[in-house]
Amino acid sequence: MDRVFLSPPNMSGREQEYIAEVFKSNYIAPLGEYVNKFEKSIKDYTSATDALALSSGTAGLHLALRVLGVGQGDVVLASSFTFAASVNPILYEKATPIFIDCDESWNLSPELLKKAIKSAPKKPKALVLTHLYGQASKMREICEICQENNIELVEDAAEALGGFYDGKALGTFGRLGVYSFNGNKIITTSGGGMLVGEPELVEKARFYSTQAREPLLHYEHKDYGYNYRLSNILGAVGVAQMEVLESRVLAKRAVFEIYERELGDVLEFMPELENSRGNRWLTTGVFKEKGMHLKVIDALAKQNIESRPLWKPMHMQPVFKGVLSVINGTSENLFERGICLPSGSCLDEKTQERVIKIVKESV
Ligand SMILES: Cc1ncc(COP(=O)(O)O)c(C=O)c1O
Structure with missing residues (x-):
């Protein structure tokens, strides 16, 4: 596939x-x-x-x-x-x-x-x-x-x-x-x-x-x-x-809405501030259990589906060791639990259903 x-x-x-x-x-x-x-x-x-x-x-x-x-x-x-x-x-x-x-x-x-x-x-x-x-x-x-x-x-x-x-x-x-x-x-x-x-x-x-x-x-x-x-x-x-930017935003937001509806009980998604409209470039969310994201990423990879952990915070990066940081543990926690799901603006519903099924089955 x-x-x-x-x-x-x-x-x-x-x-x-x-x-x-x-x-x-x-x-x-x-x-x-x-x-x-x-x-x-x-x-x-x-x-x-x-x-x-x-x-x-x-x-x-x-x-x-x-x-x-x-x-x-x-x-x-x-x-x-x-x-x-x-x-x-x-x-x-x-x-x-x-x-x-x-x-x-x-x-x-x-x-x-x-x-x-x-x-x-x-x-x-x-x-x-x-x-x-x-x-x-x-x-x-x-x-x-x-x-x-x-x-x-x-x-x-x-x-x-x-x-x-x-x-x-x-x-x-x-x-x-x-x-x-x-x-x-x-x-x-x-x-x-x-x-x-x-x-x-x-x-x-x-x-x-x-x-x-x-x-x-x-x-x-x-x-x-x-x-x-x-x-x-x-x-x-x-x-x-x-010329197609706005339609791409709407497509990404539609992809997010399907994930939110189908995976709302296993993932807590990145929020959207009340007075804003994000572009939902990537649908991202965190699992309750630490490390669960790696299991899901692996299960998706086996089916030739790309997903990723969230960005590793800069204050955790070896290159920035010793850099002054004002932290509260939030981004570390997100990094240890979070996943970026396939979010292409051309992702078709059937493929997205396949992704959702694999996520559900591996948690
Ligand atoms: C948050 C963020 N900043 C900066 C960049 C750099 O952009 P570019 O790859 O076009 O240099 C990227 C993407 O690559 C990004 O995701």
Whole structure:
């Protein structure tokens, strides 16, 4: 039987048409009209004031820290319950991370955020906040705390395109936000990312993303930069994918609803804050019994079905041993019990029934 993936790509059908236009124009790179169109479609959907298409979400997070002036010795607060890509750019800039645990929302705890600010060795410069698995963090409280303490908010919305809180797109609360179009994301360009936010900062990031070239005929550099932009071919894929984003969110949410209905007595699912709509990028839940998730993952793997444990928190990662962390045990507990279930926007009901049956039989 064909392998069932966690979150495979799901093309709209128009990608090749747009790619063909790019080839017809011969202008496959650098940049080009489809990159501009892709940026515009993200601005239109999220109401972000500016957008910059990049080679990855990680590049977006790196540029965000760079243009906010984060550097050696600066303290950067970050969600502990996330993927390493959220926080690696803190190390690229030789800044000092402090990891903060989550609360019952599975996203960053505002209470622990306050505690971290108090216990930090110096005033933190920025917070990298992850909206995990496409679900919103407690934005009202978190924005207020950041404002009161003059901390720059960078939203890692890599997994959360299509999510909203108080009617506002996730990724557009901070001065800068980032989306990913990695192969497993809700929409994909095979690889890619988007930095959104204040035009002045995004403009600065645009400059750094193309090797910090001064606007002169010859190559003049007063600063150092990166090669972080997206090709016109991938821009074309992005435009086609943006046309179906909303339908992909609805499909993912429908997948979640079936799991919730069928597995509600064996799994406690990641919650959704009242005033929000997550994109349910992955359906995730925890079993009551510690270690049960591994048994289920194994049973699914035997049937060629991919599932995974939840992200291992950053404060538990060997690479971050010794990093100051403000924790309450929540993310550790989730990691020891949690599972990500196959959540493709193209997952058909029959396959999902098969997944559900295996989960039920193995607990
Ligand atoms: C939470 C989170 N942050 C950042 C990233 C990095 O995005 P990319 O793979 O596009 O660099 C990802 C996904 O890969 C992610 O899941």
